[in-house]
Amino acid sequence: MIIKQISIFMENTTGRLADVTALLAKAGVNLRALSIADTADFGILRMVADQPDEAVQLLKDAGFIARETDVIGVEVPDHPGELARIMALFRDEGVNIEYLYASLEHKVDKAVIVLKVDDINAGLAMLEKHGFSTIPSF
């Protein structure tokens, strides 16, 4: 299953994150996971939300550079060694990871790892083969 991640280009200026989050809050978009990649001059905000299509449109309408990106969300038990196991799998199968970030689901004692890989179909097939469940949203 593929998750639609929202990716936003942002300048490294004070208050820019506040602008984005305020916009999403006003529209009632709920964020499930997020991460920021930063360079000296700009950052890329990546997040998983409950209404990705609407959120991206909203952001574009407000003048942001935003797009949807296909990523994998894989559910793992929240205890030591689980991430290591998945990483070993990617290494052994030769699927390259561009980036990843994680979110905890306290209610069910599980974590969700969000992965961007160079070959998403290969990544999904591999995870399913090894009994990991990938989710369409969370």
Place this chain on the structure above:
Amino acid sequence: MPIWNKEAECASSEARQKLQLDRLQKTVERVYSRVPFYRERLDRAGVNPDSITSLKDIARLPFTSKDDLRQTYPYGLLACDPADLVEIHTSSGTTGTPVVGAYTALDIDMWSDVMARTLSMAGCEKGDTVQNGYGYGLFTGGLGVHYGARRIGANIIPISAGNTRRQLMIMRDFGTTLLTCTPSYSLFLAEAALEEGIDFRTLPLKAGCFGAEPWSENMRVEIESKLNISAHDIYGLTELIGPGVASECEHKNGQHFNEDYFYPEIVNPETGEVLPDGEKGELIITSLQREGTPLLRYRTRDITYLMREACPCGRTSVRIHRLLGRTDDMMIIRGVNCFPSQIENVLMRIEGTQPHYQIVIDRGATHLDEIEVQVEVEQAIFSDVTRAMEQLRKRIHNELKSELGISAHIKLVEPRSIARSEGKAQRIIDKRSL
């Protein structure tokens, strides 16, 4: 301070005007008979050499533009027998076809004279050691200073540009008394000297002639205090001769124009109408004694005004005020001329980048010009992967470098973060306080 050529530099206005008229008539005659381009232009303007009976008649002559020079590349404006040429210089050509200056032996002789005057204004005499940090080659700075120092009989160190540590070592070991380089490089040297433990107060260096890029009074104060010298602004352009068109004496109140060789006018850049002394406008220069490539009423695009009041130094020549700007959007960055349109062309070639950009020029901690090009990112080129965005940045950087020869910092910015003023984007922000 010594005056190199008292007869020319301190002439009475009657004597000077008589000389100027005589030389102007000869120049018009020369280009009319030898340069088809000028013959056609003059015919079209209804002017011939006999039309010039007073200096005022110069206003009847057509202008020459930089485009004219490019279109006649390489030898279209040559006004002498090619066999009489002894030297060729060209502009860097970064903004298009290079501009050519061709010199006969007499032209080099004249250049030596005006550069001897220039260096004398900064106190250069026989016995001085001139460290010439202008680039030697097609660029006119290196050889121009060289010829002037030769004429004076000073000791020349033809070190050319760059190699900062060696510049400092030579300056200290050979006892340089006069430095010639770009003003920003002089400050760069001052910083480097601190690191090398060299104290300018202990060096015999007394003065510097700085040009080839715009600089400010503030910068003069900084140079004079950091290098413990007298800093002089010099003006020139490849089209006319190179350095040696005008320069500052010890009073530093405008640059004395070598008007026995170069006739200055100030015109309204829009109408071309000649403006009275003291009024700001575009500087126009006519060669009065050039054999190789004489120019009639060349449009420099530099904005200044003429200062005719007497100068305490004793020279009677008219002065131009320190340059006040340009009539076009040309930028001079590290001595390289470039236009925003060149940057625009590069951005257009790179798929996805809108030609929405802004150029910020500043002098950083190194005192050298630093250029930042801010480029707006649009949806089509945005990637969620940092590496892809960095690659885009690198590509813009490399293409700009190959186009302009300048290493710019590329900053990717969000759309609309570049201020638009009245619908028209302000492309250049120059923070150099020129």
